[in-house]
Amino acid sequence: MPVRSIPGGGQAWRRRTRGETLIRWAGWLIGVAIFVFCWNRISASTTWFFVWDAPRIAGDILSRATPPRWSYIDxxxxxxxxxxxxxxxxxxxxxxxxxxxxxxxxxxxxxxxxxxxxxxxxxxxxxxxxxxxxxxxxxxxxxxxxxxxxxxxxxxxxxxxxxxxxxxxxxxxxxxxxxxxxxxxxxxxxxxxxxxxxxxxxxxxxxxxxxxxxxxxxxxxxxxxxxxxxxxxxxxxxxxxxxxxxxxxxxxxxxxxxxxxxxxxxxxxxxx
The missing domain is CATH 1.10.3720.10 (MetI-like)
Structure with a gap:
């Protein structure tokens, strides 16, 4: 069981050892780095103008599609x-x-x-x-x-x-x-x-x-x-x-x- 020394000569229980803590933080660091890399690649290949304009385009299509053409059901x-x-x-x-x-x-x-x-x-x-x-x-x-x-x-x-x-x-x-x-x-x-x-x-x-x-x-x-x-x-x-x-x-x-x-x-x- 991992323990750590405290002032006064006693010992306290620790959830993880120092090595396990370092490995855990290293994993988080690698995950964040991968996320940032992927986000940069996605951003570079995305035309953000169309993304910001998407709500207007969606509203325009919805207005054109309403009401449905019920006669087409046949x-x-x-x-x-x-x-x-x-x-x-x-x-x-x-x-x-x-x-x-x-x-x-x-x-x-x-x-x-x-x-x-x-x-x-x-x-x-x-x-x-x-x-x-x-x-x-x-x-x-x-x-x-x-x-x-x-x-x-x-x-x-x-x-x-x-x-x-x-x-x-x-x-x-x-x-x-x-x-x-x-x-x-x-x-x-x-x-x-x-x-x-x-x-x-x-x-x-x-x-x-x-x-x-x-x-x-x-x-x-x-x-x-x-x-x-x-x-x-x-x-x-x-x-x-x-x-x-x-x-x-x-x-x-x-x-x-x-x-x-x-x-x-x-x-x-x-x-x-």
Whole structure:
């Protein structure tokens, strides 16, 4: 326990040693220096005139966007339906691919911890590390623009997310149930079906609904790069400075996200 001497020959308790205090202050000094350096770099590449003028520009855009063009709603039903389809089909395809990857990545179900598990973990990390917009840009260059590119982009982005949470749930199962089924002479597939799957079904359902809720949000912006959905309408309205249409599209997106949040909350509540 660190102590320090006090007048009179006594000793008093100290929270940190002198070396720990110096290290702590050195860490603060390095952090402040990094912040100042980054702030200088940001300031040098920022046109501050536009920053100070931003409130006026925002007020001007708001005045132009009010009121929303409600008559434009008839042209948004199909795009919002495409957005829901992108999110739903993308989540479905991701789950189909994520389940086997999760079983191969979990320590207690993988056939090989030194060969197959690293490959499964690489798939999880690689699909999670790239944003869905970037996947959409790549897929548009490969298969062309449209809803199909958006579905594939959402599904690839979701594989790592779903597989990671699912393989963690597999590793946390009660092994006594697996041992009991194994003791009956069940095959490896029977152990998976009757010992592992029933234990992870609630987690699987929760992960599915949660990811679908996230994909609703992500699919609304995929149209900005040409991957279909309501984002395509938003992009075209922004390009033509049709601010009343932009306001209506943002309202529709907000309502769709709120409804998806309500649905996912109800489903998760029923599962839990």
């Amino acid at each position: 042209q948004l039903w199909r795009p919002i339906w495409d957005t829901l389809n992108i999110a739903t089909l993308g989540t479905l395809f991701a789950l189909i691919m994520a389940v086997p990857v999760a079983f191969l990545a979990a320590r207690n179900t993988t056939p090989s911890r030194f060969l197959i598990r690293p490959v499964a973990l690489l798939i999880i990390v690689s699909t999670r590390s790239i944003n869905s917009l970037i996947w959409a840009l790549l897929l548009i260059a490969i298969i062309g623009p449209g809803v199909f590119a958006g579905v594939i982009a959402i599904s690839i982005r979701s594989i790592g997310f779903c597989a990671k949470l699912l393989y963690e749930a597999i590793e946390e199962i009660d092994e006594s149930q697996v041992e009991a089924i194994t003791a009956t002479g069940a095959s490896r597939w029977q152990v998976m079906a009757y010992g592992v799957a029933p234990q992870i079904l609630p987690a699987f359902a929760g992960i599915s609904v949660f990811r679908w809720d996230i994909n609703i949000r992500e699919s609304t912006v995929l149209g900005l790069v040409g991957a279909g959905g309501i984002g395509l309408q938003l992009s075209s309205s922004l390009n033509t400075l049709a601010w009343p249409q932009v306001a209506l599209i943002l309202i529709v997106i907000f309502v769709a996200v709120v409804i998806s949040e309500w649905v996912s909350a109800k489903v998760r509540g029923a599962i839990i």
